[in-house]
Amino acid sequence: MKGICVLGSTGSIGVSTLDVVGRHPGSYRVVALTANHNVQRLLEQCLRFEPDYAVMIDERPAAELRERLARAGQNSTQVLSGKKALEDVAVLPEVDSVMAAIVGAAGLPPTLAAAKAGKTVLLANKEALVMSGPLFMAEVVKSGADLLPIDSEHNAIFQCMPAHYHAGRPAPEVRRILLTASGGPFLRKPLEELYAVTPEQAVAHPNWVMGRKISVDSATMMNKGLEVIEACLLFGMPPEKVQVVVHRQSVIHSMVDYVDGTVLAQMGNPDMRIPIAHALAWPGRFDSGAEPLDLFGVRQLDFEPPDFERFPCLRLAYEAVRGGGTEPAILNAANEIAVAAFLEGRLRFPAIPDTIAHCMDAIPAGAADSIEAVLEADRTARAVAHDYIARL
Numbered sequence: 001m002k003g004i005c006v007l008g009s010t011g012s013i014g015v016s017t018l019d020v021v022g023r024h025p026g027s028y029r030v031v032a033l034t035a036n037h038n039v040q041r042l043l044e045q046c047l048r049f050e051p052d053y054a055v056m057i058d059e060r061p062a063a064e065l066r067e068r069l070a071r072a073g074q075n076s077t078q079v080l081s082g083k084k085a086l087e088d089v090a091v092l093p094e095v096d097s098v099m100a101a102i103v104g105a106a107g108l109p110p111t112l113a114a115a116k117a118g119k120t121v122l123l124a125n126k127e128a129l130v131m132s133g134p135l136f137m138a139e140v141v142k143s144g145a146d147l148l149p150i151d152s153e154h155n156a157i158f159q160c161m162p163a164h165y166h167a168g169r170p171a172p173e174v175r176r177i178l179l180t181a182s183g184g185p186f187l188r189k190p191l192e193e194l195y196a197v198t199p200e201q202a203v204a205h206p207n208w209v210m211g212r213k214i215s216v217d218s219a220t221m222m223n224k225g226l227e228v229i230e231a232c233l234l235f236g237m238p239p240e241k242v243q244v245v246v247h248r249q250s251v252i253h254s255m256v257d258y259v260d261g262t263v264l265a266q267m268g269n270p271d272m273r274i275p276i277a278h279a280l281a282w283p284g285r286f287d288s289g290a291e292p293l294d295l296f297g298v299r300q301l302d303f304e305p306p307d308f309e310r311f312p313c314l315r316l317a318y319e320a321v322r323g324g325g326t327e328p329a330i331l332n333a334a335n336e337i338a339v340a341a342f343l344e345g346r347l348r349f350p351a352i353p354d355t356i357a358h359c360m361d362a363i364p365a366g367a368a369d370s371i372e373a374v375l376e377a378d379r380t381a382r383a384v385a386h387d388y389i390a391r392l
């Protein structure tokens with residue numbers, strides 16, 4: 001039995017992870033669960049999975065969880081609070097695998113700690129990798145940690161890569177990566193209508209049910225931009241060899257194009273339990289709970305190139321990865337601030353890329369030669385983005 005720590009267990013990926021873990025009681029023991037502030041859901045998860053530790057960021061909800069667990073007669077779970085506790089539970093000796101499913105830059109410290117400690121890292125938290133890039137990959141190589149992508153596209157690419165592939169190292173027989181994108185809810189919306197779209201329209205994704213931040217990222221296609229950067233890092237590819245392919249049906253989750261002309265694709269229903277189960281069972285396979293793919297129901301697969309005019313965020317992400325250094329961290333932080341402002345009704349949808357472009361222009365990018373340098377760029381970009389939005 002392997003021990004697992006689920007960072008962000010109350011989110012969309014966290015819940016799907018526990019769904020899969022619950023189907024295989026002999027495979028994983030839940031050592032630790034963590035959440036930001038959803039006491040009710042974390043309580044239910046603690047009662048069902050009886051982890052040794054549960055972590056909440058603030059002490060107030062942690063105290064409430066402690067009290068409610070005691071009332072329910074569940075005293076085998078120790079409830080901790082604070083950001084430092086996230087790192088502590090991620091590196092426990094009884095933890096073999098860490099599901100990194102916190103959203104945004106907040107997930108970097110515990111995910112990096114898990115990689116440094118040589119844990120098997122199941123990486124959903126793409127923002128953590130995007131901002132720290134080569135530094136994160138260097139820690140993975142140094143500790144010998146297994147890094148298994150959970151993002152459906154990168155998990156698909158991982159499954160299509162040659163058997164000798166190592167995280168971060170290019171495979172010379174791979175010519176291109178074909179990264180598929182659904183195009184989100186606004187693929188065909190008249191451009192002049194984008195000014196007035198609401199958060200509710202933006203989070204209504206045609207194919208996937210996800211957290212609110214990644215849903216807005218899908219609507220701007222910044223999600224695909226972050227995924228281009230993620231692919232460059234995970235598979236050691238330059239950005240010009242990562243081609244985004246708009247594929248409306250979300251049945252092919254990405255492809256690898258080999259020098260001999262072979263193109264390998266991974267297919268399946270759009271259900272995150274598939275990549276999660278793949279990573280949990282790797283190098284084996286087990287049931288994910290997902291429905292079998294009905295190809296006769298799908299009938300048709302469509303492909304088209306992305307429209308960089310409609311989706312400036314995608315262009316900005318290519319610029320950031322070409323720029324290198326702290327540029328991806330600036331892009332990511334500005335995006336997090338802009339998306340939060342949009343979700344709170346303080347920013348128009350088209351002003352999301354404007355905010356990011358402003359930050360990338362205004363802040364000189366530096367070398368990303370330490371985590372401190374990355375965190376400093378992250379802080380600066382947040383402050384500049386806040387200022388910009390306040391002045392609009």
Ligand code: NAD
Pocket residue numbers: 007008009010011012013014034035036037038057100101102103104106124125126127150151152208209210211212213214272
């Ligand atoms: P979500 O918003 O549903 O869940 C986020 C989780 O992180 C919650 O458990 C929340 O409590 C926790 N959290 C939020 N802010 C935190 C903070 N400041 N400190 C500590 N914990 C915090 O998000 P999600 O959709 O599950 O996405 C999680 C990550 O997985 C994101 O990086 C996203 O890009 C990636 N991802 C998600 C999907 C998907 O289908 N949902 C697919 C691919 C990749």
Ligand code: MG
Pocket residue numbers: 151152153227
């Ligand atoms: Mg994805």
